Amino acid sequence: MTTGSDLLDLSPVIPVVVIEDVADAAPLAEALLAGGIRVIEVTLRTPAALDAIAAIHASVPDIVLGAGTVTSPEQAEQAVSAGSSFLVTPGTTPDVLDACFATGLPFLPGAGTVSEAMRLAERGLTALKFFPAEAAGGVDYLKSVAGPLPGLRFCPTGGISLATAPRYLALPNVGCVGGSWLTPKNAVAAKDFGRIEALAKEASTLTRD
Numbered sequence: 001m002t003t004g005s006d007l008l009d010l011s012p013v014i015p016v017v018v019i020e021d022v023a024d025a026a027p028l029a030e031a032l033l034a035g036g037i038r039v040i041e042v043t044l045r046t047p048a049a050l051d052a053i054a055a056i057h058a059s060v061p062d063i064v065l066g067a068g069t070v071t072s073p074e075q076a077e078q079a080v081s082a083g084s085s086f087l088v089t090p091g092t093t094p095d096v097l098d099a100c101f102a103t104g105l106p107f108l109p110g111a112g113t114v115s116e117a118m119r120l121a122e123r124g125l126t127a128l129k130f131f132p133a134e135a136a137g138g139v140d141y142l143k144s145v146a147g148p149l150p151g152l153r154f155c156p157t158g159g160i161s162l163a164t165a166p167r168y169l170a171l172p173n174v175g176c177v178g179g180s181w182l183t184p185k186n187a188v189a190a191k192d193f194g195r196i197e198a199l200a201k202e203a204s205t206l207t208r209d
């Protein structure tokens, strides 16, 4: 896996995960893998996130491990040091973009408008996170941009569920979707990894057109 475009082809869904307790990190990643999802995006939203990435890196080597919610150059560097093999940003600033390029890792930069997507395409980036997908226009928006931006593919994220994912995955300019529905907050808090495995199993049966 060397490019952002490769990231879009790993799985129909990239699970977006919030980890509060580092002890949950490895079992959660194992549950996703057992359910057939071989990628995980750990959001850098909690104090435990970097340790969680390090724990998954150390004990679940078969999952493709990334960091999400990268909003500063420092976070990009820290995520790489912790063991991430890809990065995802919710939106893109010039400094964050430079830092992501400097890591040498594949990344999905966030874009929510046509102008943002065009600026990223100018930098040679053709695989983008579309965030916040539902709030920013959803399936209709992505259909509309396919004409003027034919070279771009997206990972829409934000407000997507098992029920709505197929409508996104049917679009030719969508490679995969992102979502937190595979790892609900209450299931993680209850350490209900069986439920997470079951949700991953359902998600892994989604197909791309």
Ligand SMILES: O=C(O)C(=O)C[C@H](O)[C@H](O)COP(=O)(O)O
Residues within 6 Å of the ligand: 016, 043, 045, 068, 069, 070, 088, 089, 090, 131, 157, 158, 159, 160, 178, 179, 180, 181
């Ligand atoms: O943290 C980030 O970097 C984000 O961009 C936000 C996440 O992608 C969404 O919170 C996931 O969306 P939900 O599936 O609606 O929960």
